[in-house]
Every structure is written in C-alpha cells, then in structure tokens.
Amino acid sequence: MAFHGTGRQQTVCGNLFPGSELGHKYFCVNTSTGATSTGLSATPSLTGPTAPAGTPRHPTSLGGSTGGGAAVPQPHSSPASEVPSPAEMEPDRPIGYGAFGVVWSVTDPRDGRKVALKKMPNVFQNLVSCKRVFRELRMLCFFKHDNVLSALDILQPPQMDCFEEIYVITELMQSDLHKVIVSPQPLTTDHIKVFLYQILRGLKYLHSAGILHRDIKPGNLLVNSNCLLKICDFGLARVEEPDPSRHMTQEVVTQYYRAPEVLMGSRHYGSAIDVWSVGCIFAELLGRRILFQAQSPIQQLDLITDLLGTPPLSAMASACEGARAHILRGPHKPPSLSVLYMLSDGATHEAVHLLCRMLVFDPAKRISGSDALSHPYLDEGRLRYHTCMCQCCYSVPSGRVYTRDFEPPADRNFSHSYDNSLLSVWQGKELIHRFITEHQQGKRVPLCINPQSAAFKTFIRSTAWHSSKVSRKEER
Ligand SMILES: [Zn+2]
8 A cells, every 4th residue: 555654745634634743644545456365375384484463563763754655665663574575565455344344455654564444434323333333443452362353553533523434453364264165275174173273262262251243254254374363343243141131133143154042033142152153164164165055044944953953942942932933833853963974074073073062053052162172173273273373382492382371261351331321422422532542542653544545535435335235233
C-alpha cells in the first residue's frame, strides 16, 4: 500500500482526521484486483521456522515527508526481516467479508509490514449495533493468544462529530480453511492434526474467558503459509450466559455448522455449540466436503439424525415443541457412524473416535474443547506445533525448551458489565471514542485513513456495497 508521510496531505486530511501533536501516518489505498491464492504452499513448511509474527516492532521516525504518496516503504528502524522489498509489496486489495465488516490487505506505513485493515460499518446506526461493535472491539483488544486473532491497532478516530466508522488493524493471514479445503492442494493427516490442534487450542482459550464464538466455520479460521491458524470474526461472539432462564438468539452459526440444540430451538445453549462446529470442520478436513450440507434447518436436522440416529428424549430436553414433534413423527433411525470411516484414508479409528465425541447430539454429553485436546489423536499435532510453530517454546543448543502449559486458558474472564450500562447511541459513541483513545495512549504513532488517496474511493465503494448486502438479524 502506498502511504503518505506527514507533509502537505496532513492539512488536507487533517480536516477529517485531526492528528495528534505527534503527527500521524496515513493509510491510502492502491487499486488492484489481485490474484486470489489459498496461501498454502504446495509443500507447506510444517517443519519450517516460525514466521516472524509477534516480533517487536518500532515506530517510524517522525518528521520526514514523502509528500506525495510514495509506493515504497520509508527507511525505518524495524528489523530487515519484517520489511518487504518493493518487489514484494502487493497493492492493497479486499481479502474478505466477515459477518459485519470488510477486510483489506494493506501496508502499515510505520514499518512496511503487511497487515489486515477491517472496517466496522454501520456502527452507530442503533443501540444494538453500537453494543455489538463495542463488544467485538473490546474482545479484539482483550485477546492474547496465538490461535485467536487480536487487534494490533485501531485507527485514530476523528472528532466526535465526524466519528462514524471504526478501522481495526490485525495481523494479515494469507488464507482461510475454507479456501484450503476447496483448493486442489494436498491436505495430509499432519495438516489436519495440526489445524485441529490449533482450533481447539484457540477455542479452549475463548471458552475459558467465558466467550462463545457462535460462528465457527472454515471461513473464520485464518491460516498462513506455515500452517499457523487463528480463529477470527467475533461479530456474533458473546459472553456465556450462566442463567438458563435467559433467552439467547437463534440467529447464530452458519447453518452447516449449527449444533442440533440450536436447530431444535433451544433458548439457552453453551460452549458445546462451538465444539459441534469444530466436529463438522474436522469431518470436512478429512473428507474435503461439507459434512451436513442441507438446504434448510429442518433438512439440516434430518441429515444429522441420519448419521447419529434418532436421539433419545433426554437429548431433546431443551428443544422447542415443534422440533421435538418433527423428530418423533419421523421413522426411528439407527445410527450409521461407520460411514465416517469412509471420509478418507485419514479417517482412522482414532480420528473417528474423536469425531464421534464431538458430534454428540446431546450437548451435555458432548466433549468439551479442553477435554478434546487430551485425545490421543491430537498428540502429534501438539508436538509438531510446539516443536516448530509456536511462540511459547524456544530452542537452545542443547534442545527445545517447552512451555509449562501447552494450552493455556485465559488469565481472566472477559467482562461485559458495560453492556447493560449502554443506554443511547451517543453515549456508546463517547464510550467507544474514549476506549480507542485510551487504548492508543503511549503506544505507536497513530494511524489514520488518507481519504485523498486515489483508491480510497474503491475501498469505500466495496465497503458500502457490502454493507448494503449485510442483513442479518441482530441480537437485542
Ligand atoms: Zn510452544
């Protein structure tokens, strides 16, 4: 991405995005369609060195000005390995559309590093969207785990009067598991084990913080070329509800990955819904096709019972009357789990055993994310991850020094006490503005969008187009 220094453009852009006393750096956007790649090389470097993600970065020195949107990074003090050469610099381009935002690949002008820029649209439309975005923003800043995507930075907000959109910077991942699964690239048992290990490792962290993701699907599992995986898109995530009398929305989880209790209209559910989704993804990794690909929620339920058999009444305790009647009206189905062995050669006894512990109809009997990590199927994935991919262990001349806890939980629960105290959009706007400003204090040189850049219009168009297409029911 090309960028401006703090030259003439500051005056122009400063009207929209007043800078701090330190000055600020602009993002501006080059146009390009860019070739789409799965990002997973034909011979993934499962044994290769760890990417330099997470290495310390330094703010760029201030005062220099390129004055006119140079397309190469400025010299700076970051380690050379982090700085792409001009030939390696890809232009900015859209890379994905999450539940509630558009994601672009851009270059951070402070260190030349490729990062992902997400615009959170329609933030202040109403109180519900305001709460939802604030929750997601706070989660992204809360997360500290290698298998969960977190915010590297938030762009400097303009003054309150002009504050309409929020831009978040996260680490850039080259692909996602959906693209990998549908690509012709080989997907070995080693890949599957190390992917599944990382999904469950990230999920254990989320659940230990009291967070339900509620939209685990291959497209929300980002991967890069050395097979590191991060769970992303927390637009539907929320804090676990301990009170079973409190109703929760049914408008969650992409249908193919939706747990039976949600399909059956249960008004209260827990972290087991995410484990079900992981089970579906595990089967999809093995068979390279969607496990339960139905046209409607009822057919989705029918496909599940075709495999698992008719559930006992006790497994439908929380189901709504209509859903229970639908199951009982139909013929009694025996389980046909042996078909799971036919998913692929990788569907070994161990693999199918773990799969059958995740795909349990009754959420109370389904394995937890944490317990799934103890399954022997994941031993090799754990070893591989901590031998050459993780950030928590390191090598010394005499060998590898392993971390004490391979799958650490969150050090505290995610707090959502602010949620109920939000009473108006304006109050929410003030809170979010203060949150971003406080989050930035004392950190790096603030960044902001350069609306004068040629392709900023393209960026805005793509986000506007997407916003108009997004019509998902939101939770109260
Ligand atoms: Zn480690």
